[in-house]
Amino acid sequence: xxxxxxxxxxxxxxxxxxxxxxxxxxxxxxxxxxxxxxxxxxxxxxxxxxxxxxxxxxxxxxxxxxxxxxxxxxxxxxxxxxxxxxxxxxxxxxxxxxxxxxxxxxxxxxxxxxxxxxxxxxxxxxxxxxxxxxxxxxxxxxxxxxxxxxxxxxxxxxxxxxxxxxxxxxxxxxxxxxxxxxxxxxxxxxxxxxxxxxxxxxxxxxxxxxxxxxxxxxxxxxx
Numbered sequence: 001x002x003x004x005x006x007x008x009x010x011x012x013x014x015x016x017x018x019x020x021x022x023x024x025x026x027x028x029x030x031x032x033x034x035x036x037x038x039x040x041x042x043x044x045x046x047x048x049x050x051x052x053x054x055x056x057x058x059x060x061x062x063x064x065x066x067x068x069x070x071x072x073x074x075x076x077x078x079x080x081x082x083x084x085x086x087x088x089x090x091x092x093x094x095x096x097x098x099x100x101x102x103x104x105x106x107x108x109x110x111x112x113x114x115x116x117x118x119x120x121x122x123x124x125x126x127x128x129x130x131x132x133x134x135x136x137x138x139x140x141x142x143x144x145x146x147x148x149x150x151x152x153x154x155x156x157x158x159x160x161x162x163x164x165x166x167x168x169x170x171x172x173x174x175x176x177x178x179x180x181x182x183x184x185x186x187x188x189x190x191x192x193x194x195x196x197x198x199x200x201x202x203x204x205x206x207x208x209x210x211x212x213x214x215x216x217x218x219x220x221x222x223x
Contacts, residue, residue: 089188
């Protein structure tokens with residue numbers, strides 16, 4: 001029975017450290033959540049498979065993974081596309097900033113701000129500068145506050161509306177995955193950001209990319 005299989009323990013040698021004391025049902029539930037299912041939708045899927053768990057349990061498993069995430073990869077991106085998009089959280093507008101390495105397709109970081117403009121752009125770029133070696137990086141940006149922010153931080157950049165389109169495509173992928181959240185995300189900004197971190201884990205480490213010959217961005221970085 002599938003429920004019996006999902007109750008067994010993993011071999012510790014086969015899984016990452018966060019799963020070494022977990023059962024397959026926990027890993028399966030987290031991966032469902034990473035692909036866009038809410039905790040309640042995940043529990044509904046589990047129930048259809050003969051496994052009864054609460055949405056609170058799923059939420060706890062997701063946070064356990066987030067708490068044990070490894071450090072950012074040792075990426076040294078050469079060209080990084082940066083942009084922001086508006087999202088609604090509990091009916092109010094926030095701005096999601098994101099950056100992608102155009103060569104490896106690795107999502108480098110995301111952040112939510114209450115407004116957009118030069119100051120949030122500078123704050124987001126500063127976050128990136130603390131995480132990665134940006135000494136040889138060229139940022140591909142639009143005109144809206146980024147050039148001033150780059151100059152403020154001593155970073156290099158250029159206005160680019162072609163290659164930079166890669167980050168727009170990522171926003172589209174994100175909103176396709178979570179379209180029920182697009183009109184108004186229910187939850188705090190903190191919980192929204194935590195969900196985004198889980199999606200980035202899925203996007204960078206589990207989702208194969210056709211443009212990378214079926215590899216994930218993290219595999220491309222590590223090659």
